Amino acid sequence: MDAKKWTGIILAGGQSNRMGANKALLELNGSAVLTHISNAIRPAVSRIIVATGLDEAIYNALGDEDFECVKDVYPGKGPLAGLHAALSASRTEWNLVSACDMPLLQTSFFSGMKILTEQYSTSNAIVPRIEGRIHPLAGVYHRRVFPELEQCLVHDRLRVIRWLEEIGCHFAEINELEHVGIGHAALQLSNMNTPDEFENIRFRLQRSGFSSER
Numbered sequence: 001m002d003a004k005k006w007t008g009i010i011l012a013g014g015q016s017n018r019m020g021a022n023k024a025l026l027e028l029n030g031s032a033v034l035t036h037i038s039n040a041i042r043p044a045v046s047r048i049i050v051a052t053g054l055d056e057a058i059y060n061a062l063g064d065e066d067f068e069c070v071k072d073v074y075p076g077k078g079p080l081a082g083l084h085a086a087l088s089a090s091r092t093e094w095n096l097v098s099a100c101d102m103p104l105l106q107t108s109f110f111s112g113m114k115i116l117t118e119q120y121s122t123s124n125a126i127v128p129r130i131e132g133r134i135h136p137l138a139g140v141y142h143r144r145v146f147p148e149l150e151q152c153l154v155h156d157r158l159r160v161i162r163w164l165e166e167i168g169c170h171f172a173e174i175n176e177l178e179h180v181g182i183g184h185a186a187l188q189l190s191n192m193n194t195p196d197e198f199e200n201i202r203f204r205l206q207r208s209g210f211s212s213e214r
Contacts, residue, residue, distance in 0.1 A: 005094060006114065008045035009086040010037055011079050011137055012100035013053020013072060019194060022058070024100035026198060029205055034059070036103040038067055041096055044110040049089050051082030074153040079137055080160060084153055087146050099137035101191045103201060109188050112180035113140045113172075120170045127164065128185060129171035135189050136160045139172075 012024040012034060019026075024034040031039075038048055048067035052059050059069045070089045072081040079099070087095065094117055096110050116126050117140055127139030137160075145167050152163050164171075177185045192198040 003044060004046045005092055006045040007086075007090040007092045007095045008038070008041040008048040008110075009083065009090070009095050009097045009141075010034065010041070010048065010050045010067070010100055011082040011086070011097065012050050012059065013055065013079075013082045019192070019198065022055070023192060023198075025058070028103055028198075028202060033103045034100055037098050037100065037105060040105050040107050041098060041110050042066065043107050044114060045096060046092070047090075049086045051086040053082065077153050077156070078158050078160075080149060080152060080158055080163065083141065084146070084149050087141065087143055087149065090143060093143050095141050095143065097137065097139055097141055099191060101193065102138055102189060103192075104188050104190050104204065105138065106188055109138070109182050109185070112177060112182035115180040116140065116170075116172055116176065122168075123170040124167045125164060125169040126172055127169060128174075128177060128189060130174050130177075130186050130189065134161055134164070134171060136164055138189055 024032065026033050028036060041048060050059055050067050050069050051072070052069045053072050054075055070085045072085050073088065074081040074084065083097065096113060098105055113126060120126055124145045125139060125141045128135045148167055152158065157163065174185060190201060192201050
């Protein structure tokens with residue numbers, strides 16, 4: 001599918017309270033976690049937008065010309081606020097989204113999610129659901145969700161899963177993910193909220209058979 005019709009969105013505006021440091025900027029195998037994610041998503045899109053919360057200057061200081069930064073219009077309202085800011089800046093109908101704490105995601109994940117949009121073109125969003133667990137911050141969002149998203153923020157309806165159900169999201173099960181070439185989905189979707197989880201991901205990249213190649 002044509003990358004020109006796709007924008008990549010990385011949600012990097014969280015507080016990282018349990019980690020004790022900015023998760024997106026932690027070093028992993030010599031690169032910032034944000035770099036790992038942007039490298040994975042870049043082949044699938046024509047443009048990358050990083051939703052920075054209120055920390056736009058920190059990310060601009062990285063000097064990476066391959067992504068653009070946007071600040072939250074509704075600060076302090078969680079990941080929906082970051083998605084809102086990025087979708088506002090997007091110029092494409094379809095958008096690939098990732099949180100900033102999933103450095104094991106591969107390009108194959110994003111390519112596979114694009115294929116699913118051909119099968120579920122009337123869905124407003126597509127996100128993985130593995131063994132009953134929904135992963136709302138790694139998936140596909142159409143810009144037509146923007147009006148409803150803004151209303152959620154205005155009225156402080158910030159529960160992400162409830163919003164997904166309201167907008168007609170398709171929850172992709174493991175068999176669907178595998179069918180479009182997404183292998184080791186549960187592992188790819190591993191996120192890190194604590195130092196122990198970060199070290200576990202570092203261990204997987206350095207010592208296991210799971211490749212960090214994109």
